[in-house]
Structure formats: C-alpha cells, structure tokens
C-alpha cells in the first residue's frame with residue numbers, strides 16, 4: 001500500500017462520512033515503528049493525535065516531541081507491569097480489556113494530570129489470537145472505569161478480523177455499533193467508537209466509527225514488522 005498525503009486521507013474520511021450521513025471521524029495517525037521525525041513531519045501539517053503500540057518505544061517519542069503538545073493514544077496490548085508507565089505518559093489508552101488494568105491505570109495516573117481517557121477493547125470476532133474483552137464483559141468493565149475519578153470512559157475500540165468476505169467484515173462493524181449504542185445509553189460521556197484501519201476505514205465509517213486508526217496509508221509500509 002502506498003502512502004497518501006494527510007490532506008488526501010482527510011478528504012477520504014470526509015467523503016466516507018458524507019456518504020454515510022455522519023460527522024467526520026477523528027483521525028488517529030498510527031506511528032508505531034516510525035521514527036520521531038516522521039511524527040514531527042505530520043504534526044507540522046496539523047495532525048495532533050498519534051497512536052502507538054509499544055509503551056517504551058512510545059515514551060521515547062513522547063519525550064522527544066514533548067514541546068509539540070501532541071495527543072498520544074496507546075492502541076497496543078498493555079501488560080500490567082507497563083501500566084504505570086502508560087498512565088504517566090499517554091492521554092488515551094484504547095486497549096483496556098480486563099479489571100486488573102483498570103485498577104493499575106487508576107492507581108498510577110499522576111494526581112496533577114487530567115483523567116486518562118479510556119476505551120474498552122472488544123474482541124468482536126472472538127479470535128483466540130486477539131486481545132480484548134468479550135462483549136458480555138463490557139458492562140462490568142465500564143462500571144469500574146466510570147467509578148475511577150482518575151479515568152474517563154470514552155467508548156469502545158475493536159480490531160475486526162480482516163475477513164475476505166465483505167458481509168463478515170460488516171457484521172463485526174454492525175455488532176460494534178450496537179454495543180457502542182448500548183454503552184452510550186448507560187454512560188452519557190461515551191462518545192468514541194474507534195474502528196477502521198488503512199484497509200477498511202471507509203467501511204468502518206459507514207458503520208459509525210467516530211475515530212479511525214491509520215498507519216500504513218499515511219506513513220507507507222512500516223520500517224520493521226509490527
């Protein structure tokens with residue numbers, strides 16, 4: 001997949017949103033394995049929100065680019081022993097999928113910082129290989145997050161399986177949209193449904209994504225496998 005410019009991607013997002021009759025989704029630029037220079041170049045064009053998968057790699061970039069005032073999202077699996085580092089450095093954690101992580105992030109969010117924005121990651125296709133909670137666990141996790149003043153529950157995240165069949169992909173997006181509607185009805189502060197990547201973001205937007213996470217289509221192929 002060849003990279004497109006930031007304005008071209010933003011135009012694609014806008015067109016998909018107009019076609020779906022929805023507001024434009026937020027763009028999270030996924031910068032995992034990309035050097036800080038590449039982040040800085042995109043920030044100079046106006047991109048503010050960046051997604052990272054690996055805590056230590058991210059913290060190095062966050063510290064190197066601290067003066068830019070960017071918004072950093074952790075989108076990769078978070079081990080409990082890295083929760084303290086994540087709670088101190090990120091603005092959002094999109095991969096919360098178990099109660100232990102809720103406790104660890106709340107405990108370690110420094111008192112002077114605003115609440116950490118949290119998405120619950122859902123294993124929507126029930127894949128053994130994927131992290132994320134089962135749909136039936138969302139409600140309990142949401143209650144725990146909402147009860148922690150150091151955290152702010154913002155919504156749901158999913159990485160649907162890249163099924164070759166369009167109807168299977170769309171079923172995952174449709175199921176996520178229904179889970180999101182249920183969660184938002186119970187928690188009025190919930191406003192974010194994070195789904196859609198380089199290969200499937202127009203479909204995700206058509207099904208109600210409010211945030212898409214795009215790496216390859218923006219930066220080109222990653223310098224090393226992720």
Ligand SMILES: *Cc1c(COP(=O)(O)O)cnc(C)c1O
Nearest residue numbers: 030075197198213214215216217
């Ligand atoms: C790497 C990654 C992305 C971006 O994937 P691309 O196909 O490069 O757009 C999005 N979300 C998550 C969770 C990722 O790990």
